[in-house]
Amino acid sequence: MILKGILDVIVNRRVTNEVRLLVECGGAPFTQLTAITSGPVIMRRRNMSARVNLTQEEGGECIDHSINVGRNVAEQLQLRNDRRYRVEFDTNTREMRFFLKPVTRARLPLRIGTEVVEDPNAPEPRIITLRNNQIFVSAIGRVTLGIIGDTLLLQHGLKKKSLHIINGTDIFLEPFVQVTPKTAEQLGLRAGNAIMEFNQNTSILRINPGK
Numbered sequence: 001m002i003l004k005g006i007l008d009v010i011v012n013r014r015v016t017n018e019v020r021l022l023v024e025c026g027g028a029p030f031t032q033l034t035a036i037t038s039g040p041v042i043m044r045r046r047n048m049s050a051r052v053n054l055t056q057e058e059g060g061e062c063i064d065h066s067i068n069v070g071r072n073v074a075e076q077l078q079l080r081n082d083r084r085y086r087v088e089f090d091t092n093t094r095e096m097r098f099f100l101k102p103v104t105r106a107r108l109p110l111r112i113g114t115e116v117v118e119d120p121n122a123p124e125p126r127i128i129t130l131r132n133n134q135i136f137v138s139a140i141g142r143v144t145l146g147i148i149g150d151t152l153l154l155q156h157g158l159k160k161k162s163l164h165i166i167n168g169t170d171i172f173l174e175p176f177v178q179v180t181p182k183t184a185e186q187l188g189l190r191a192g193n194a195i196m197e198f199n200q201n202t203s204i205l206r207i208n209p210g211k
């Protein structure tokens with residue numbers, strides 16, 4: 001049986017063949033990869049392979065499906081830190097194949113405003129004031145779109161603008177992206193649900209990109 005899913009790769013500095021799989025996340029969508037059991041696994045990418053010992057960990061309230069590997073395994077398979085991969089796991093041979101997935105598309109709310117409130121029910125909510133050169137991405141929004149890095153190029157049609165990313169930390173806040181009224185005016189954006197597409201190779205976030 002072939003199990004399929006999406007994983008973000010985390011490369012640690014250790015030289016080890018111990019691999020930790022984190023897919024039992026209460027704050028993330030269900031994935032077939034939860035059926036993978038701990039034990040020996042052959043990881044493959046293209047014509048490269050590495051024998052590892054995989055441990056399926058309990059994630060609790062985590063929001064991101066990920067796999068943590070040693071730098072030696074990452075080098076063997078040319079896996080890149082903080083990058084997204086499509087994964088196929090053969091339950092008969094216990095082979096796990098990795099395919100780079102740089103582009104992620106999803107429908108998220110686009111908000112317009114200069115203020116974001118996180119942890120609204122806390123005694124002291126976190127209030128974030130956005131500048132015109134910044135974009136706010138909620139914690140789950142960042143995971144949903146696979147956004148990485150500190151800056152991105154926001155694109156709507158032919159209009160583009162480079163923005164610094166303000167990352168949300170409230171994992172209970174719905175996934176959304178927010179820009180200032182000035183940025184929205186410059187790019188011709190309107191508040192509401194929108195198709196968003198992020199490319200990890202180019203760091204471009206496209207709004208309503210079409211097919």
